Amino acid sequence: MSDSGKSWVKAEDVARLAGVSRSAVSRTFTPGASVSAKTRAKVMQAAEQLGYQVNIIARSMNTGSSNFIGIVTAGFDNPFRSKLLSPLVHQLALHGFMPLLMNADDPEQLAPSLKQLLSYHVAGVIITSGAPPLSLAEEYLARKIPVTLINRHADLPGCDRVASDNQQGMQMLVEYCRQRGWQQVGFIGEHPHHFSTRERYAALCSAGPDLTIQPCFIAGGGYHAGRAASPQLMHCQVLLCATDMLALGALDGLRSAGNASALPAVTGFDDIPQASWDPYHLTTIQQDTDALAQHAVDLLVTRIADFALPSRHRAVPVKLIVRDSA
Amino acid sequence: MSDSGKSWVKAEDVARLAGVSRSAVSRTFTPGASVSAKTRAKVMQAAEQLGYQVNIIARSMNTGSSNFIGIVTAGFDNPFRSKLLSPLVHQLALHGFMPLLMNADDPEQLAPSLKQLLSYHVAGVIITSGAPPLSLAEEYLARKIPVTLINRHADLPGCDRVASDNQQGMQMLVEYCRQRGWQQVGFIGEHPHHFSTRERYAALCSAGPDLTIQPCFIAGGGYHAGRAASPQLMHCQVLLCATDMLALGALDGLRSAGNASALPAVTGFDDIPQASWDPYHLTTIQQDTDALAQHAVDLLVTRIADFALPSRHRAVPVKLIVRDSA
């Protein structure tokens, strides 16, 4: 890609300056190597002086492994996913991995992009997007590249996943509804093939068999979807929304359509920053993004060490955040 | 990092199956090479059959260049920055570059992280964060690694930058204020050393010398900062905020502190998705994130081709979005 650039400091340069062999330099920068303290000191000083950095590209090539991790995600406009990105990158860095970012927004371009990821010999892949076809994950698994899914379902052997405990979250909400004496509940979700929607709806149904549940599935899953959906459920006592974005839209939809005195209560799921803003004060279920990220990376790291591990699933506990919206 | 894995399909395998030499395979996958149509066909078919992908790591090592681009950013919780990430990744992909994501949230860990980026022999770096010290950019430039800044100031020779036209945006707002007959204007910004705050404030001052401007700088720059700041400017006719996040908080701060009948108008800057939500309907200046990303990548690509280029700066036009908040 680039041309000129040139003149990187290499191990040989350091070796010459330090008066040692090139392998001594290599060993100094290899975690589990045996170098005398004296040699190491000489090398380190020379390296410092020259500003030497190990060329990870070259290292990767001869070890046959890389420390690249593909992060494939979609919809950075979704605050929850953005929120997840930070701890994910942080955790990966802690383990010495470098994230390669793949945007899955454009389904057309997704397949070739994921293929391309193979060119980089990624050590693993984290999929955090709701939509992309799972068949692509199989492609990685077939090549023994570990795949970890976040808030996503999969039956693929050798594929790990971590998700917030939707069951627990919905149970908390149902319990809360019972305390308030609400029986007529509406549910707003994205298309049922969407993982979080499907799982949360199922959890709601199983947790509240005594409730009258009216579901409403609406395409898009964002603020505007929620806003358009809620007026249809005006008669409910409470609206349980699959995500905060839907819930915030739902609140605004209700306000614009009904008279303020008798609006349904509204709850969300995620606890994005906007949920706590004045106009909303959304009662919601908080996902622990730090824990999600930590588990995701841990699952990935352990499977990189041993690909033959059985599929694992971890459910991350959630927390009920009671605010004014319900 | 990983161990077992192994068994990648390499050029030699393809060559053997296709009955040609390794070089033929290499040429087939090298854009500007000369291969006969017949050979190319044989190679392509064999490659397809084996699922061969060029090993970019090895290619990078040989050519001495990489197609990695470091994206260093901070605060994914800022919707504007998240919004910028999508087109950025997209544009890079269009040029065959792979983004390495660096989180600059933790200033302690930033320096070592950026150093580490050198290990990957990145072809260039895009800095989109407001805060990180510019001295780090110098480190890259010293090694002839192109650096492009987005919405950030810099005097470094050889460093390109692209930014929304803050001057134009503020002029539009001032003009709008004049039409409305507002003379008492408040300004809410982050700390003055923050680029967008400083530049937008300066633009405001120079565009509206006839106005009475009362600035208020408040740490943090998010929703809560704006919310805390606005009540102090209750007496103004309009509050010009340096960012949408500040503006949304400011609106809520005003509402909670004053009587609804006589609140100042409020404007923002960015046009994040939340600005159009019902409770806000924020009048704001829209940044063209697609254009910002496109220019940033273009600047980077051209400088990668020729590092000796003079420093360039591009201002991206903005657009006034009039809603109800002003």
Add this chain to the structure above:
DNA sequence: TTGTACGCGTTATCAC
């Protein structure tokens, strides 16, 4: 512990 020699997968160079 240290240095030498070789291989990782690819592209560039050079004969053919």
Add this chain to the structure above:
DNA sequence: GTGATAACGCGTACAA
């Protein structure tokens, strides 16, 4: 147009 061969920078057996 095609095929051998030499790099690219580094890790690591192997011998010293």
